[in-house]
Amino acid sequence: MVNLNYEINSNTNAIIGLGKTSKVIEAEKEIEISMPPTDIIRYSCEYFGSTFEGRVKSAQKMLGMKYKLPVIIEETREIIFFPIKSYTNINVCWISLNNITHYEEYENKSKIYFRTGQPQIMDISLESLENQILRASKLLLILKSRKTTKF
Secondary structure (H helix, E strand, C coil): CEECCCCCCCCEEEEEEECCEEEEEECCCEEEECCCHHHHHHHHHHHCCCCHHHHHHHHHHHHCCCCCCCEEEECCCCEEEEECCCCCCCCCEEEECCCEEEEEEECCEEEEEECCCCEEEECCCHHHHHHHHHHHHHHHHHHHHHHHCCC
């Protein structure tokens, strides 16, 4: 069964691009969505009260970078996703920073383990994955520091 819309939530581990559709990997299930991955990210940003473009622009300012930026989907639950290639690529995969427990190199790719223990092999080098995790972690730290700053 293919769903038309999907809101990212705390159980969403990854969104894998399959052309014009996506496979969403949650803690307990996989769902096919009839939207490309970045459209799911865009829809979820709007669902939680912002725009994808606004999220990207703020990440650019906070991180001082322009490409393959992580995106804050929802602030209060600190849901942050990062792409493993350009988000304009229809087969991009987006990964939840919050749900990764560990990762390792696997045949020139990366094997990512999520909180549920399930591994997912992604077509990204370990070095690139670590760089993306570092960017997303930096964004999370900035978000946390701003939440605790008193005026």
